[in-house]
Amino acid sequence: xxAPEKFTSFIDENADSFIQRLKEAxxxxxxxxxxxxxxxxxxxxxxxxxxxxxxxVHTKSVDLGKHxxxxxxxxxxxxxxxxxxxxxKKKTILIYGxxxxxxxxxxxxxxxxxxxxxxxxxxxxxxxxxxxxxxGPILGWLNVLQAHKDLGLELPVNLRFCFEGMEESxxxxxxxxxxxxxxxxxxxxxxxxxxxxxxxxxWLNTRTPCLTYGLRGLxxxxxxxxxxxxxxHSGAFGxxxxxxxxxxxxxxxxxxxxxxxxxxxxxDEMVSAASEEERKIYDKLDYSIKDIEESVGAxxxxxxxxxxVLMGRMRYPSLSLHGxxxxxxxAGAKTVIPASVAGKFSIRLVPPQTPEAVEPLVETYLLSxxxxxxxxxxxxxxxxxxxxxxxxxxxxxxxxxxxxxxxAVYKRTPDLTREGGSIPVTLTFAESLGVNVLLLPMGRGDDxxxxxxxxxxxxxxxxxSKLLGTYLYEVGAITx
Amino acid sequence: xxAPEKFTSFIDENADSFIQRLKEAxxxxxxxxxxxxxxxxxxxxxxxxxxxxxxxVHTKSVDLGKHxxxxxxxxxxxxxxxxxxxxxKKKTILIYGxxxxxxxxxxxxxxxxxxxxxxxxxxxxxxxxxxxxxxGPILGWLNVLQAHKDLGLELPVNLRFCFEGMEESxxxxxxxxxxxxxxxxxxxxxxxxxxxxxxxxxWLNTRTPCLTYGLRGLxxxxxxxxxxxxxxHSGAFGxxxxxxxxxxxxxxxxxxxxxxxxxxxxxDEMVSAASEEERKIYDKLDYSIKDIEESVGAxxxxxxxxxxVLMGRMRYPSLSLHGxxxxxxxAGAKTVIPASVAGKFSIRLVPPQTPEAVEPLVETYLLSxxxxxxxxxxxxxxxxxxxxxxxxxxxxxxxxxxxxxxxAVYKRTPDLTREGGSIPVTLTFAESLGVNVLLLPMGRGDDxxxxxxxxxxxxxxxxxSKLLGTYLYEVGAITx
Ligand SMILES: [Zn+2]
Ligand SMILES: [Zn+2]
Ligand SMILES: [Zn+2]
Ligand SMILES: [Zn+2]
Numbered sequence: 001x002x003a004p005e006k007f008t009s010f011i012d013e014n015a016d017s018f019i020q021r022l023k024e025a026x027x028x029x030x031x032x033x034x035x036x037x038x039x040x041x042x043x044x045x046x047x048x049x050x051x052x053x054x055x056x057v058h059t060k061s062v063d064l065g066k067h068x069x070x071x072x073x074x075x076x077x078x079x080x081x082x083x084x085x086x087x088x089k090k091k092t093i094l095i096y097g098x099x100x101x102x103x104x105x106x107x108x109x110x111x112x113x114x115x116x117x118x119x120x121x122x123x124x125x126x127x128x129x130x131x132x133x134x135x136g137p138i139l140g141w142l143n144v145l146q147a148h149k150d151l152g153l154e155l156p157v158n159l160r161f162c163f164e165g166m167e168e169s170x171x172x173x174x175x176x177x178x179x180x181x182x183x184x185x186x187x188x189x190x191x192x193x194x195x196x197x198x199x200x201x202x203w204l205n206t207r208t209p210c211l212t213y214g215l216r217g218l219x220x221x222x223x224x225x226x227x228x229x230x231x232x233h234s235g236a237f238g239x240x241x242x243x244x245x246x247x248x249x250x251x252x253x254x255x256x257x258x259x260x261x262x263x264x265x266x267x268d269e270m271v272s273a274a275s276e277e278e279r280k281i282y283d284k285l286d287y288s289i290k291d292i293e294e295s296v297g298a299x300x301x302x303x304x305x306x307x308x309v310l311m312g313r314m315r316y317p318s319l320s321l322h323g324x325x326x327x328x329x330x331a332g333a334k335t336v337i338p339a340s341v342a343g344k345f346s347i348r349l350v351p352p353q354t355p356e357a358v359e360p361l362v363e364t365y366l367l368s369x370x371x372x373x374x375x376x377x378x379x380x381x382x383x384x385x386x387x388x389x390x391x392x393x394x395x396x397x398x399x400x401x402x403x404x405x406x407x408a409v410y411k412r413t414p415d416l417t418r419e420g421g422s423i424p425v426t427l428t429f430a431e432s433l434g435v436n437v438l439l440l441p442m443g444r445g446d447d448x449x450x451x452x453x454x455x456x457x458x459x460x461x462x463x464x465s466k467l468l469g470t471y472l473y474e475v476g477a478i479t480x
Numbered sequence: 481x482x483a484p485e486k487f488t489s490f491i492d493e494n495a496d497s498f499i500q501r502l503k504e505a506x507x508x509x510x511x512x513x514x515x516x517x518x519x520x521x522x523x524x525x526x527x528x529x530x531x532x533x534x535x536x537v538h539t540k541s542v543d544l545g546k547h548x549x550x551x552x553x554x555x556x557x558x559x560x561x562x563x564x565x566x567x568x569k570k571k572t573i574l575i576y577g578x579x580x581x582x583x584x585x586x587x588x589x590x591x592x593x594x595x596x597x598x599x600x601x602x603x604x605x606x607x608x609x610x611x612x613x614x615x616g617p618i619l620g621w622l623n624v625l626q627a628h629k630d631l632g633l634e635l636p637v638n639l640r641f642c643f644e645g646m647e648e649s650x651x652x653x654x655x656x657x658x659x660x661x662x663x664x665x666x667x668x669x670x671x672x673x674x675x676x677x678x679x680x681x682x683w684l685n686t687r688t689p690c691l692t693y694g695l696r697g698l699x700x701x702x703x704x705x706x707x708x709x710x711x712x713h714s715g716a717f718g719x720x721x722x723x724x725x726x727x728x729x730x731x732x733x734x735x736x737x738x739x740x741x742x743x744x745x746x747x748d749e750m751v752s753a754a755s756e757e758e759r760k761i762y763d764k765l766d767y768s769i770k771d772i773e774e775s776v777g778a779x780x781x782x783x784x785x786x787x788x789v790l791m792g793r794m795r796y797p798s799l800s801l802h803g804x805x806x807x808x809x810x811a812g813a814k815t816v817i818p819a820s821v822a823g824k825f826s827i828r829l830v831p832p833q834t835p836e837a838v839e840p841l842v843e844t845y846l847l848s849x850x851x852x853x854x855x856x857x858x859x860x861x862x863x864x865x866x867x868x869x870x871x872x873x874x875x876x877x878x879x880x881x882x883x884x885x886x887x888a889v890y891k892r893t894p895d896l897t898r899e900g901g902s903i904p905v906t907l908t909f910a911e912s913l914g915v916n917v918l919l920l921p922m923g924r925g926d927d928x929x930x931x932x933x934x935x936x937x938x939x940x941x942x943x944x945s946k947l948l949g950t951y952l953y954e955v956g957a958i959t960x
Contacts, residue, residue, distance in 0.1 A: 216715060218715075218815070220813045220815070222813075227776075227778055227780045228776040228777055228778050228780060229776065229777025229778055230776075230777060230931075232776060233901060233930075234798065234800035234802070234826060234828065234900075235696060235698075235828060235899070235900040235901020235902060236793070236899070236900050236901055237772075237776060237793065237900065238740075238792075238793070238798030238799070238800045238828050238900060239740040239782065239792035239793060239796055239797070239798030239799075239828075239900075240740075240772060240781065240782060240789050240790075240792045240793040240798075240900070241772070241776055241780045241781055241782060242738065242780040242782060243736075243800055243801070245800070245801040245802070245803070246736050246737075246738055246800075246801055247738055249729055249732045249733045249801055250733045250738065252729045252733070253729045253730045253732070253733035253734075256723075256726050257726075258722065258726055258727055258730065258853040258854060258855050259854070260718075260719040260720075292717075292720060292721070296707075296708040296709065296710075296712060296717060296721055297708055297709025297710060298707055298708050298709055298856075299856060300707045300708060300721045300722040300856040300857060301720065301721055301856075302719065302720060302721060302722060309720050310720075312718075312719035312720045313716070313717065313718070313719060313720040316719055317719070318714065318718030318719030318720075319718070319719075320714035320718045320723055320725070320726075320815070320817050321723070321725040321726055321729055321807075322714070322725070322807065322808040322814055322815065322816055322817075322818070323725070323804065323807030323808030323809050323814075323816075323818065324803065324804055324807060324809060325808075325809055325810065325811060327801075327802065327803030327804060327809070328802040328803030328824060329803050329804060329805055329807070329809035330805065331805060332864075333700045333702075333802075333824065333826070333864040333865060334802055334803075334824070335698070335700070335800070335802065335826055336802055336803075337800050337802075338802070338803065344808060344813065344814070346714060346813070346815055348714065348715060348718050348719075373738040374738060374739070375738050376778075376779060376780040376781075377780060384812075384813045385813060419715070419716070420714075420715040420716050420717065420718060420719075420720070421713060421715025421716055422715060450713075
């Protein structure tokens with residue numbers, strides 16, 4: 001059951017006013033990671049809450065308490081719960097989004113003022129911080145509500161909303177809130193939720209809509225080698241003492257091969273190889289080596305086989321070396337033997353891997369490799385943080401609704417993708433509510449969510465609003 | 481011919497006034513590396529020049545032009561030339577020293593105000609920035625001149641002085657000045673110089689005076705691996721592209737073994753192994769594994785064989801990994817794939833090694849190791865700077881005079897040492913004047929020249945002043 005014709009027409013006819021509303025939202029610099037913008041985050045939360053109320057949504061602002069940032073105690077931005085519709089015959093869909101944004105300054109290299117939404121008619125782009133991450137998608141839902149209110153149309157599903165203002169800064173307090181609210185069962189704001197829909201990621205490319213059913217997890221490590229009590233001069237002590245950097249660099253060189261293979265025994269082995277059939281899924285995705293080369297700006301893909309590159313990103317674990325704390329990092333030439341150096345690396349996890357399963361493998365391996373060095377320095381291995389991977393059943397009606405809606409709006413079948421990064425709230429919803437979660441992106445792969453000149457294509461905003469509404473109709477048509 | 485009894489008595493009797501003069505010198509914060517202290521460096525130069533003049537030395541302040549520091553154009557501190565005595569029957573000794581100091585702030589961890597000389601009668605220490613590096617030794621020469629002037633004694637040699645105010649900041653302009661002055665031959669300030677004496681290093685330990693006849697050279701390298709056009713997110717691109725950090729860390733791991741062996745083919749091999757006889761020199765030095773462990777603050781000596789540790793520091797090359805530019809270096813956990821990373825490392829050189837001979841070995845090796853990685857990233861190897869090693873003939877009369885003077889003052893034979901670091905001006909004097917250079921240290925191995933709580937023992941200042949004067953008498957007694 002596609003959405004009624006008058007719904008999609010309404011979206012087209014009101015495109016300019018929807019863009020005007022996005023402009024209002026972008027103009028509030030709700031940067032959660034900068035204490036001086038904290039009042040703007042609150043302002044953005046209030047703005048969003050009053051928009052929802054004016055569209056007939058019953059809302060509640062939830063106090064998440066205080067936290068410390070840059071040494072200051074600050075009030076956490078409110079979470080905003082919303083509910084509209086209570087028809088027991090309808091399905092209930094929970095929508096998540098975040099109203100905070102990444103930092104942005106013109107001096108970072110923006111071509112325009114980041115908090116002034118620019119409508120570039122030549123390229124069809126809406127340029128501004130938050131346009132695609134995640135104000136555009138949130139406003140997509142408002143557009144759907146607006147259409148139904150103004151047209152006097154009944155919503156095809158019951159809706160619940162959960163919006164937060166700290167996503168870009170670790171979603172502090174949200175996990176606990178979701179768990180405790182879920183624990184209330186029917187009496188809670190998430191009572192009766194049948195499935196979740198999140199629009200906070202991107203198409204794999206710039207051409208083909210997608211649905212995302214998997215995210216990698218993470219295990220982040222810090223491996224510290226310490227020797228002398230203080231930094232030494234390499235003239236006075238080079239070749240006289242065990243140097244921590246020598247040991248650390250050898251250890252780090254034994255973690256991952258240049259071709260991406262993880263050298264920690266047992267880590268790659270936890271993941272079964274893709275069958276020929278599964279491989280075909282990746283072969284069919286609208287993606288090319290050229291796409292990845294364009295997005296990283298250099299011809300450095302690990303393989304010329306597109307499926308291999310996509311599987312490396314989506315369905316295999318990866319290990320990246322991020323850097324070294326405590327060593328010389330400046331420009332120029334300093335002849336120091338650093339006293340204590342800490343290598344930072346992380347492993348992206350895929351099912352059935354978990355941080356708990358991977359950590360002991362890493363620790364055991366590093367200890368045994370360090371022993372081989374016969375060094376008198378000291379080794380310490382720490383796990384800084386971690387998160388489980390997530391994969392959803394894409395044969396679930398929630399995904400089928402997303403697929404049908406995409407076909408109706410974009411006249412093509414969406415790609416089914418997994419992402420290499422993590423969106424931790426996805427797993428929180430899946431686990432605490434025990435329901436299917438669909439990631440239904442609005443923007444394109446080149447939107448530059450955390451970069452300068454972040455944009456959302458006008459067509460993605462408008463067709464994306466239709467997509468979100470149509471998805472609700474497809475959910476409403478499910479008979480199962 | 482030891483110094484006359486009344487010279488040494490004079491030094492003892494005037495110790496307090498010499499310490500008072502050192503206090504005056506330390507009170508001028510002549511930090512050459514900090515633009516805001518540049519006027520103090522000039523003040524210190526003027527102070528020193530007027531001291532020399534008042535002691536009968538004919539001086540000249542030499543303008544070294546301007547340079548750029550921290551983006552500001554600054555006048556370089558003056559070099560100060562001096563001459564006293566022109567007796568063709570006497571030998572002529574050139575004295576070098578530097579009147580600038582390292583930065584120091586109480587907040588760095590000093591127990592006392594760094595620019596107030598503290599006379600600690602309990603420990604016998606004179607504590608303050610520059611006390612041992614290099615104001616104490618310079619003032620040792622002033623003490624010698626003072627004694628001769630006040631006692632009406634004739635100096636046993638002709639003296640020439642060359643003092644600079646930029647040693648702690650790269651001795652800018654000095655090499656050119658020395659070369660051009662040396663090129664003037666007899667007409668120049670260095671005309672007729674028979675040998676050079678520099679007091680700007682330290683005993684190997686806290687017990688035994690030493691003479692230093694060798695310094696290691698240096699070849700400093702930067703090896704850059706570049707891949708993507710910008711930093712990438714490890715979630716989105718881990719195991720999809722060649723990561724520069726992976727490649728760089730593997731390359732850096734192939735430079736030096738945990739036991740200090742240099743893995744670049746041909747570098748260690750340039751240096752012949754020590755004969756049993758040469759080994760005995762190191763066996764005899766007053767030094768123990770405990771000494772090195774105390775000075776680095778941890779039991780991390782590469783060997784339990786004292787001669788092996790000393791040779792590693794003095795007569796073998798070493799390779800130290802200093803750090804990585806461009807990678808994540810902060811605290812915490814950042815999931816970045818850095819776009820371009822540059823490893824910094826340096827090789828301390830010993831004869832017959834030269835930067836010119838070592839550089840192509842390093843470059844060829846890194847290129848060939850990089851090729852083995854089959855990476856699509858780009859490699860660049862640069863040599864940032866370098867300097868030749870220096871070894872003097874310790875059988876030369878200049879050293880014999882130093883040995884006899886030490887025996888006369890300290891009643892013991894000095895250790896003959898080489899140092900692991902470099903004092904570039906040593907090589908400049910040796911090469912441009914073609915004469916023997918003696919390094920005759922005043923301070924002890926635990927003085928902490930560039931650290932907090934820098935000190936010079938009172939006894940080293942006073943006995944050291946006698947040593948410098950006695951050395952001149954021993955030179956004067958040379959008949960060769
Ligand atoms: Zn987002
Ligand atoms: Zn984001
Ligand atoms: Zn010095
Ligand atoms: Zn110094």
